[in-house]
Amino acid sequence: MKTKHIYPIKLLQLFLPFLLLVAISCNTQPKVQDFSVSPVVSPEDAIEKMEIEKGFEVELVASEPLLDAPIAMTFDEKGRIWVIEMKSFMLDTIGTGEDQPTGQISILEDKDGDGVYEDKKVFLDSLVLPRAISLFSDGILVAESPNLWWVPNNNDQAGEKVLVDAEYAIGGNAEHQPNTLLRGLDNWIYNAKSDKRYKRKGNEWIIEHTHFRGQWGIAQDNYGRLYYNHNSANVLGDYFTPGFGADNSNQRKVAGFIEAIVPNNRVYPLRPTPGVNRGYMDGILDSTKRLVNFTAASALTIYRGDLFGNDYAFNAFVPEPAANLIKRNILRENGNTVEGEQAYENTEFLRSLDERFRPVYLSNGPDGALYVVDMYRGIIQHKTYVTPYLREQIAERDLTLPHEVGRIYRIVPEDGKREMVTFPQDAQGLVKLLSSPNGWVRDKAQQIIIDRKLTDAIPELRNLLKDASNPLPLIHSLWTLEGLGDLTSADVTALFGQPDLHIKMQAFSAMANIINKDNYNDFVPFLDQMIDQKDAAIAPYIAFSTEKIEPFNEALAGQLLNKLVQAFPNDKLVADAVVSGLYNKEAAFLKQVESNGLDTSTAINKSLNQTMKDILRAKDDVNTAAARQKYPQGAMIFNRNCATCHGRDGYGIESLAPPLNKSDWALGEKDKVIATVLFGLSGPIVINGETTNFAGDMPGIGQSSEFTDSDIAQVISFVRNAWSNSASSVSEEDVAKIREKFKGREGAFTLKEMDENWKRN
Numbered sequence: 001m002k003t004k005h006i007y008p009i010k011l012l013q014l015f016l017p018f019l020l021l022v023a024i025s026c027n028t029q030p031k032v033q034d035f036s037v038s039p040v041v042s043p044e045d046a047i048e049k050m051e052i053e054k055g056f057e058v059e060l061v062a063s064e065p066l067l068d069a070p071i072a073m074t075f076d077e078k079g080r081i082w083v084i085e086m087k088s089f090m091l092d093t094i095g096t097g098e099d100q101p102t103g104q105i106s107i108l109e110d111k112d113g114d115g116v117y118e119d120k121k122v123f124l125d126s127l128v129l130p131r132a133i134s135l136f137s138d139g140i141l142v143a144e145s146p147n148l149w150w151v152p153n154n155n156d157q158a159g160e161k162v163l164v165d166a167e168y169a170i171g172g173n174a175e176h177q178p179n180t181l182l183r184g185l186d187n188w189i190y191n192a193k194s195d196k197r198y199k200r201k202g203n204e205w206i207i208e209h210t211h212f213r214g215q216w217g218i219a220q221d222n223y224g225r226l227y228y229n230h231n232s233a234n235v236l237g238d239y240f241t242p243g244f245g246a247d248n249s250n251q252r253k254v255a256g257f258i259e260a261i262v263p264n265n266r267v268y269p270l271r272p273t274p275g276v277n278r279g280y281m282d283g284i285l286d287s288t289k290r291l292v293n294f295t296a297a298s299a300l301t302i303y304r305g306d307l308f309g310n311d312y313a314f315n316a317f318v319p320e321p322a323a324n325l326i327k328r329n330i331l332r333e334n335g336n337t338v339e340g341e342q343a344y345e346n347t348e349f350l351r352s353l354d355e356r357f358r359p360v361y362l363s364n365g366p367d368g369a370l371y372v373v374d375m376y377r378g379i380i381q382h383k384t385y386v387t388p389y390l391r392e393q394i395a396e397r398d399l400t401l402p403h404e405v406g407r408i409y410r411i412v413p414e415d416g417k418r419e420m421v422t423f424p425q426d427a428q429g430l431v432k433l434l435s436s437p438n439g440w441v442r443d444k445a446q447q448i449i450i451d452r453k454l455t456d457a458i459p460e461l462r463n464l465l466k467d468a469s470n471p472l473p474l475i476h477s478l479w480t481l482e483g484l485g486d487l488t489s490a491d492v493t494a495l496f497g498q499p500d501l502h503i504k505m506q507a508f509s510a511m512a513n514i515i516n517k518d519n520y521n522d523f524v525p526f527l528d529q530m531i532d533q534k535d536a537a538i539a540p541y542i543a544f545s546t547e548k549i550e551p552f553n554e555a556l557a558g559q560l561l562n563k564l565v566q567a568f569p570n571d572k573l574v575a576d577a578v579v580s581g582l583y584n585k586e587a588a589f590l591k592q593v594e595s596n597g598l599d600t601s602t603a604i605n606k607s608l609n610q611t612m613k614d615i616l617r618a619k620d621d622v623n624t625a626a627a628r629q630k631y632p633q634g635a636m637i638f639n640r641n642c643a644t645c646h647g648r649d650g651y652g653i654e655s656l657a658p659p660l661n662k663s664d665w666a667l668g669e670k671d672k673v674i675a676t677v678l679f680g681l682s683g684p685i686v687i688n689g690e691t692t693n694f695a696g697d698m699p700g701i702g703q704s705s706e707f708t709d710s711d712i713a714q715v716i717s718f719v720r721n722a723w724s725n726s727a728s729s730v731s732e733e734d735v736a737k738i739r740e741k742f743k744g745r746e747g748a749f750t751l752k753e754m755d756e757n758w759k760r761n
Contacts, residue, residue, distance in 0.1 A: 051351050058409050059115060059410045072179075089377075115418070138152060176215070186479060195209055215297075216360075225237065253654055267325060295320075299319065308368070358376055361373035371409070376407050378400055435464075449480050461484075465491060505541055641715075649723065670728060671758065674738040675757075
């Protein structure tokens with residue numbers, strides 16, 4: 001899709017590898033920019049180097065010396081910004097000082113109301129690589145690997161930390177550990193790079209299993225559906241509300257979750273970007289040295305404000321710090337699915353000539369603006385994966401220093417009137433804000449009412465619940481009542497008759513939260529009636545919801561599911577939703593399906609049979625304990641560095657990495673496996689006769705000072721002998737031999753190169 005709303009920038013001449021003549025037609029004279037150097041520039045000059053969609057402008061919110069290495073932010077109800085400063089991240093190419101407790105959570109305030117935040121107080125310091133926060137009225141959640149802490153807030157003074165989860169972030173490194181702590185519409189807290197969700201009930205924290213989503217950053221739309229990505233993916237997300245579909249551990253993939261919402265990963269940098277980790281590889285950079293596809297996609301957001309206009313509602317904005325840009329994607333609903341496309345070809349919503357512009361996090365604001373966290377660092381690649389090529393790039397342009405910098409920007413329409421919202425103290429005033437056109441404001445009003453236990457809001461909330469003329473206030477009133485513990489089955493069933501799909505999907509989700517042995521029968525007639533209506537858009541929700549009846553009446557739940565699959569035998573979304581509630585009952589239900597005359601060609605039959613195959617595979621996991629004992633260092637390295645993509649069970653993670661368990665690649669010629677781990681692997685590979693092609697490449701670790709040849713031998717030996725694998729071990733000498741054989745090599749192997757090097761074996 002092309003647009004006319006970008007200020008044109010023409011590249012007039014390319015006469016040296018990194019020297020371009022750039023003419024910017026925004027009332028400036030043509031300038032020569034030498035890309036062989038990367039000087040630190042002031043925030044004001046950095047804005048001048050940005051190209052943004054016509055009609056928008058970038059404003060400075062905060063910068064150094066107030067900020068140092070900001071990586072994430074959130075607003076409180078006073079309009080203050082709480083920011084995470086990860087000061088010890090990659091101070092040089094070997095990560096010196098990474099384990100030092102220099103990180104902190106700070107509060108920024110705009111005391112004079114001019115839009116620039118000039119005041120700072122440190123709320124919590126002495127943290128090691130803090131990575132996520134979530135605000136409540138009386139405290140905050142703080143993620144500091146491996147722990148998740150609850151920290152009371154006593155008038156902006158941190159109280160004593162209380163441990164919520166000692167295994168919030170086990171294994172991995174700063175690039176591959178859980179993060180974000182998003183307070184969802186459904187009152188649960190969700191994370192990227194994690195399969196856990198959290199909820200506070202009284203003074204206790206509940207931890208539940210959910211889908212494993214994304215890598216860095218997670219966001220929600222107006223209806224609570226989640227969106228995320230990984231470093232090489234633009235936008236991934238869920239078709240359904242987040243509390244469903246994760247209860248059957250036998251099921252490897254549930255349709256409608258972890259879907260490629262925007263499969264196009266192309267990017268269009270303004271400047272040459274040679275300083276990406278694998279810039280030496282074919283296809284990573286184009287002929288002008290610009291990045292071709294996402295390689296460092298970071299914390300996206302769904303625009304939910306009221307300042308940009310209707311054309312920008314339900315748009316996904318994705319930062320790409322390696323290419324110094326922010327991408328805009330246009331999303332749309334299609335029944336119960338979500339699809340999307342990039343807003344432009346050959347340009348971006350925002351892009352910069354400054355190599356140090358590193359947008360790592362985006363946030364909606366109380367004023368409807370879009371906020372950008374710019375780490376403003378030369379080095380953003382973690383030490384584990386830094387290639388010799390990238391080290392050279394960093395040295396050539398002096399990208400290591402300085403450290404004590406960082407910016408936050410605000411994107412606003414040129415003619416827009418930005419206004420911060422004032423949150424009232426009374427319940428009635430807060431209920432009124434549930435009708436705000438700004439999604440951030442609605443979320444915060446809901447959270448305040450729940451956090452403060454403002455039960456005097458209940459009558460007004462029930463009034464909103466009866467008004468379906470505007471679904472969004474109704475939806476927020478529903479979840480506010482749920483958060484206050486006052487939502488009833490009658491409240492929910494009254495919504496099943498509403499024609500609006502969004503209201504119905506929230507009713508199903510709320511039902512799952514309040515159903516119990518005393519009220520489950522209240523829902524059954526409505527589910528049965530909706531099956532008869534044969535509405536494909538809500539059919540998966542009926543399946544998800546029927547699972548919640550099963551603990552109280554297994555026979556009744558079975559009847560509903562049988563009726564549902566008879567009505568939708570070839571609907572993949574329905575089939576997978578049904579199977580998601582059949583943990584260890586798949587075989588029995590398959591017999592029922594077959595006895596009802598549904599043959600092997602139907603979607604439900606295929607889904608059940610696939611899950612049965614996965615169950616049989618999982619039963620073969622007999623070797624892990626012995627492998628862990630024999631190769632303890634290898635097991636530890638795998639869990640910390642490999643499991644985040646390949647899965648602790650070795651079966652891979654959807655969209656991230658292929659399986660290792662029963663993989664003929666992992667079990668094959670050990671020299672090939674060693675070469676893969678040392679140097680990495682790029683592009684599609686064939687595993688067990690099937691071609692697998694993941695968006696990103698597997699990074700090699702042979703150039704990292706973290707791992708010795710003995711470490712690498714241990715981790716390969718563990719992989720080749722864990723789960724149901726059984727193959728020869730790898731020695732330190734084996735690793736040294738392959739390292740010597742390919743001495744001087746920088747690039748990852750391709751399948752073709754592997755075949756050429758080992759075709760004689």
